[in-house]
Amino acid sequence: MRNFDLAPLYRATVGFDQIADLMDRVLTSDVSQPTYPPYNIEKTSDDTYRISIAVAGFTDEDLSIEVREKALIVSARKAEEQEDRTYLHRGIATRAFERRFHLADHVRVTGAAHENGMLHIDLKREIPEALKPRRIEIAKGAGESVKAVEDHQTEKTVN
The missing domain is CATH 2.60.40.790 (Immunoglobulin-like)
Structure with a gap:
């Protein structure tokens, strides 16, 4: 039986559902592990x-x-x-x-x-x-777009 709720973890995070599922499985499993x-x-x-x-x-x-x-x-x-063995x-x-x-x-x-x-x-x-x-480059100037940064990176790799 769990004493706390994992719902806030689901509400405040994205992509951590596997960790929450693992915690839920560990906390609800039988305590008497082999x-x-x-x-x-x-x-x-x-x-x-x-x-x-x-x-x-x-x-x-x-x-x-x-x-x-x-x-x-x-x-x-x-x-x-x-079967012919006898153990003391x-x-x-x-x-x-x-x-x-x-x-x-x-x-x-x-x-x-x-x-x-x-x-x-x-x-x-x-x-x-x-x-x-x-590392992501930051575009210089107000008129440049993100696409320009991607084009600039492509030019570097091509040259």
């Missing part, structure tokens, strides 16, 4: 991240990593074990799991490695050139 398997999310530099998941007992063939609809989905399913104590959990991580715009998976019982997934935020900041 804790298996444990994982870390670290920021390795300004635009790179690493998700490390403890997957002891799983092989590369048991693990699956998929990106679908702006979500990173990591799942594991252990192959059928031999079984403390290593190898039950199937599925973990979802919602990815921001322009974040892509760059690689994954499975070593020493840890699955490391590297991510990078790559902002397209069209979305990077750019």
